Amino acid sequence: xxxxxxQRMAGVRPSAIGELxxxxxxxxxISFGGGYPDAALFPTDRLEAVFRDAIRTPGGAALQYxxxxxxPRLRMQIAALMTADGTPCTGDDVLILQGAQQGLDLAARxxxxxxxxxxxxxxxxxxxxIAFEASQPAYAVVxxxxxxxxxxxxxxxxARTPRARMIYTVPDFQNPTGVTLSLARRxxxxxxxxxxxxxxxxxxxxxxxxFSGAPLPTLKSLDTEGRVIHLGSxxxxxxxxxxxxxxxxxxxxxxxxxxxxxxxxTQTSTLNMTAASLFLxxxxxxxxxxxxxxxxxxxxxxxxxxxxxxxxxxxxxxxxEGGLFTWATFAPGFDATAFMRDVALPQARVAYVPGASFFPxxxxxxxxxxxxxxxxxxxxxxxxxALGRALHAHxxx
Amino acid sequence: xxxxxxQRMAGVRPSAIGELxxxxxxxxxISFGGGYPDAALFPTDRLEAVFRDAIRTPGGAALQYxxxxxxPRLRMQIAALMTADGTPCTGDDVLILQGAQQGLDLAARxxxxxxxxxxxxxxxxxxxxIAFEASQPAYAVVxxxxxxxxxxxxxxxxARTPRARMIYTVPDFQNPTGVTLSLARRxxxxxxxxxxxxxxxxxxxxxxxxFSGAPLPTLKSLDTEGRVIHLGSxxxxxxxxxxxxxxxxxxxxxxxxxxxxxxxxTQTSTLNMTAASLFLxxxxxxxxxxxxxxxxxxxxxxxxxxxxxxxxxxxxxxxxEGGLFTWATFAPGFDATAFMRDVALPQARVAYVPGASFFPxxxxxxxxxxxxxxxxxxxxxxxxxALGRALHAHxxx
Numbered sequence: 184x185x186x187x188x189x190q191r192m193a194g195v196r197p198s199a200i201g202e203l204x205x206x207x208x209x210x211x212x213i214s215f216g217g218g219y220p221d222a223a224l225f226p227t228d229r230l231e232a233v234f235r236d237a238i239r240t241p242g243g244a245a246l247q248y249x250x251x252x253x254x255p256r257l258r259m260q261i262a263a264l265m266t267a268d269g270t271p272c273t274g275d276d277v278l279i280l281q282g283a284q285q286g287l288d289l290a291a292r293x294x295x296x297x298x299x300x301x302x303x304x305x306x307x308x309x310x311x312x313i314a315f316e317a318s319q320p321a322y323a324v325v326x327x328x329x330x331x332x333x334x335x336x337x338x339x340x341x342a343r344t345p346r347a348r349m350i351y352t353v354p355d356f357q358n359p360t361g362v363t364l365s366l367a368r369r370x371x372x373x374x375x376x377x378x379x380x381x382x383x384x385x386x387x388x389x390x391x392x393x394f395s396g397a398p399l400p401t402l403k404s405l406d407t408e409g410r411v412i413h414l415g416s417x418x419x420x421x422x423x424x425x426x427x428x429x430x431x432x433x434x435x436x437x438x439x440x441x442x443x444x445x446x447x448x449t450q451t452s453t454l455n456m457t458a459a460s461l462f463l464x465x466x467x468x469x470x471x472x473x474x475x476x477x478x479x480x481x482x483x484x485x486x487x488x489x490x491x492x493x494x495x496x497x498x499x500x501x502x503x504e505g506g507l508f509t510w511a512t513f514a515p516g517f518d519a520t521a522f523m524r525d526v527a528l529p530q531a532r533v534a535y536v537p538g539a540s541f542f543p544x545x546x547x548x549x550x551x552x553x554x555x556x557x558x559x560x561x562x563x564x565x566x567x568x569a570l571g572r573a574l575h576a577h578x579x580x
Numbered sequence: 581x582x583x584x585x586x587q588r589m590a591g592v593r594p595s596a597i598g599e600l601x602x603x604x605x606x607x608x609x610i611s612f613g614g615g616y617p618d619a620a621l622f623p624t625d626r627l628e629a630v631f632r633d634a635i636r637t638p639g640g641a642a643l644q645y646x647x648x649x650x651x652p653r654l655r656m657q658i659a660a661l662m663t664a665d666g667t668p669c670t671g672d673d674v675l676i677l678q679g680a681q682q683g684l685d686l687a688a689r690x691x692x693x694x695x696x697x698x699x700x701x702x703x704x705x706x707x708x709x710i711a712f713e714a715s716q717p718a719y720a721v722v723x724x725x726x727x728x729x730x731x732x733x734x735x736x737x738x739a740r741t742p743r744a745r746m747i748y749t750v751p752d753f754q755n756p757t758g759v760t761l762s763l764a765r766r767x768x769x770x771x772x773x774x775x776x777x778x779x780x781x782x783x784x785x786x787x788x789x790x791f792s793g794a795p796l797p798t799l800k801s802l803d804t805e806g807r808v809i810h811l812g813s814x815x816x817x818x819x820x821x822x823x824x825x826x827x828x829x830x831x832x833x834x835x836x837x838x839x840x841x842x843x844x845x846t847q848t849s850t851l852n853m854t855a856a857s858l859f860l861x862x863x864x865x866x867x868x869x870x871x872x873x874x875x876x877x878x879x880x881x882x883x884x885x886x887x888x889x890x891x892x893x894x895x896x897x898x899x900x901e902g903g904l905f906t907w908a909t910f911a912p913g914f915d916a917t918a919f920m921r922d923v924a925l926p927q928a929r930v931a932y933v934p935g936a937s938f939f940p941x942x943x944x945x946x947x948x949x950x951x952x953x954x955x956x957x958x959x960x961x962x963x964x965x966a967l968g969r970a971l972h973a974h975x976x977x
Binding site (some may be wrong): 184185186187188189190191192195196197201217219222224227230231234235237239242243244245246248249280281282284285288292293294295296299303309310314316317318380382408409422423424425426433435436438439442443445446447448449450451453454455489495564 | 581582583584585586587588592593594599616617619620622624627628631632635636637640641643644645646677678679681682685690691692696698707710711713714715777779780794806807819820821822823830833835836839840842843844845846847848849850851852869903926
């Protein structure tokens with residue numbers, strides 16, 4: 184048979200860069216492509232202990248089904264982390280998710296009718312676009328600068344976008360740019376959401392990976408009208424393999440996300456939730472994160488130093504105060520996808536993510552995202568130097 | 581704010597029986613409500629060993645991100661289990677899911693436009709109705725008897741249902757009735773799907789929990805035109821907490837389910853997939869299942885014996901050849917929901933699932949689902965006896 188698919192599948196397509204990124208997984212390639220944390224920093228011994236004890240929970244409770252909203256104790260612990268971070272809440276305000284990615288899917292399904300508009304940063308997180316697509320949204324985009332989403336431009340966009348339903352933002356060390364939304368713009372964004380009666384979807388996977396500067400308040404903590412759905416995750420601060428994320432939102436929103444969560448997959452793994460809860464009982468997560476911050480700061484420095492030394496001078500890169508990524512802007516006319524396919528992969532043996540996929544509407548070819556968390560400082564030097572030689576050769580062949 | 585929700589949320593409502601079932605979770609209540617496996621039969625030592633070794637995988641690979649379709653080795657192992665069960669396939673034909681529940685959600689999203697018809701058994705699995713609802717289907721229902729879905733009635737239903745898209749069935753030890761679809765009807769169902777160009781969604785969580793009789797071929801193994809999406813799960817044969825299920829389907833279907841899987845939650849837990857894979861490497865899953873079959877057969881016998889002894893004679897129950905459930909039919913006019921609220925819970929201290937929720941269109945109040953896998957044989961005797969006394973007292977007060 185040739186199956187007929189539902190209309191909502193029209194926009195659900197393989198990522199254009201999937202094949203290219205698959206090439207980057209070859210061991211002989213130094214890849215700055217993924218958004219991976221450094222596996223050398225995983226707290227393996229501690230995880231072994233909490234999984235052993237979780238599996239041994241009397242009555243086998245950690246191996247059985249559990250409440251679909253998440254283990255009550257873990258929800259309380261997440262609420263305590265959020266409260267310590269300046270966003271007071273209780274366990275009842277927390278819904279455990281299968282990674283924050285699930286929150287992107289559920290929020291769009293809950294709020295977006297076909298043709299409703301999601302407003303995003305330009306560029307924005309590719310995984311969010313992938314999650315939103317099955318809800319058949321339209322997009323409106325807001326340019327960024329060194330202070331993040333330009334809220335004066337956001338005001339213009341909202342004035343001409345009556346079907347806007349939701350603003351999606353990664354305010355801290357954004358994916359892909361590494362840029363952080365300034366305090367003044369956080370206030371401006373909330374004021375605009377209030378004025379236009381919009382939901383704000385705040386995605387914060389990198390928030391605690393800050394190298395310098397003072398933490399800025401979450402949008403959720405500035406939310407006066409229950410409009411912000413805050414998404415958090417243990418993937419970057421503990422390990423990705425747990426697939427534990429969460430949403431914090433007003434009760435009417437959280438209850439409906441909870442209904443969609445049961446429908447989508449019944450629950451997140453009881454064992455992973457139990458082990459995460461034991462880890463948070465026994466260890467100070469923020470002490471562990473302090474170690475990650477120091478290590479990733481060194482890697483960021485290594486990458487920025489190498490780029491300054493090896494790349495042609497007219498290539499601009501962001502200088503992120505945290506997170507996993509820096510974002511390169513090449514000269515107009517440069518095609519980062521073609522360069523990766525024709526030069527970077529086959530000659531320099533280096534991978535990055537070409538920037539075009541991160542633009543919801545008008546892909547700009549002269550950008551690339553570089554991850555600095557996953558590889559060693561030695562690999563960063565070697566890879567960036569090789570790429571720099573290729574870039575110079577490409578300009579002056 | 582008072583949020584406006586997307587139209588697809590209209591049918592996404594809290595389960596009518598949620599509150600009642602929550603009462604059944606009180607420790608002083610003997611609950612036959614849940615669909616839980618017996619935690620006393622979990623292979624705790626073996627799981628502890630495979631999780632320890634998975635966490636110690638060189639390079640931290642089991643704690644890192646993994647391919648969204650699932651670990652290749654686990655996909656091969658699942659394909660080997662399917663092949664041994666008479667449904668030949670390869671790892672490429674397998675998509676790892678967050679429990680089979682995720683397959684219900686993704687299949688409906690992939691195939692069902694608002695108003696398209698999903699054909700189900702009547703009654704059918706409540707969790708499937710919950711999963712389907714956000715795709716805004718209509719339903720057509722087919723009555724059951726001791727051989728499962730009545731395929732002559734299915735033919736009539738399909739003849740008058742031009743928008744039918746998909747037949748959903750639990751062919752083995754159905755939830756909630758415990759009934760198995762006969763071989764002749766399996767062939768008839770496939771022939772009807774071919775004639776009407778429909779997808780068949782085959783959900784098999786209990787398939788290997790057979791107490792007597794010979795296994796019947798999966799619908800997938802009888803599928804001549806690539807119409808069957810087969811869903812399987814480790815929840816009932818290993819532990820629910822892993823949240824590992826899978827789909828086996830034709831490439832065009834599986835590829836799109838895979839795209840929706842990435843969008844929905846990126847991937848299933850790498851650690852749980854790695855541990856499951858190690859378990860399948862080291863142990864014969866079907867030997868473990870043989871132990872479950874023997875234990876659950878004794879519990880089924882205990883429940884049927886107790887029901888015959890203690891219930892009024894006009895209450896009919898199914899005699900399942902496997903699975904976790906039997907299904908009671910009370911006299912016309914009996915309201916199993918009201919009886920649970922007013923008598924069973926407060927007086928007999930016993931819970932079951934009132935049957936009304938399992939009917940997609942016209943709830944019939946005189947049914948109840950009883951689970952026999954979760955409680956001890958002693959609890960089964962005590963609980964069924966108490967409920968029997970309450971039922972007699974209710975008839976002859």
